[in-house]
Amino acid sequence: MLIRILILLVIGYLIWRWFRAREQSTKPPEIRPATQLVQCNHCHTLIPESESTKVGQRVYCSEEHAKHHQDVS
Template identity: 35%
Template sequence: MKYLLVLFVLLVAFWIWRNNRLDRQPPTQHAQRPGTGGQLQAMVACTHCQTHVPDSEAVRDTHGRPYCCPEHLRQARATPR
């Protein structure tokens, strides 16, 4: 019975310590790129690999098709259609 009481006290102490520790932590903020101002951005799919990238970071060809990087734009230009 004595061991159950000690275990109970330890569990309550751990629970109190954990709740106090979580309350004191500052809220986490998502990393934001400079210049976005925390605004939501439209996502577009790369024409080559279908990876989604923010519209402002997409590389576009002369027809306006989005690519995730200059390398995929180069590969698309090299591929005959």
């Protein structure tokens, strides 16, 4: 009788472990901000890095601002 209870407990424990493992594996991956915000060197507007225009080490929000800065300097 005691062995039966022990077997049931072990089976129950294994099922619980299996459910927990499934729960963890089906969890969606953490959503991290894929885009990093950068500041325009001309108007200081924050824009996603993917949408920025880079001129050397400087970052601009648009081609226009990049050109403007080049014309000034």
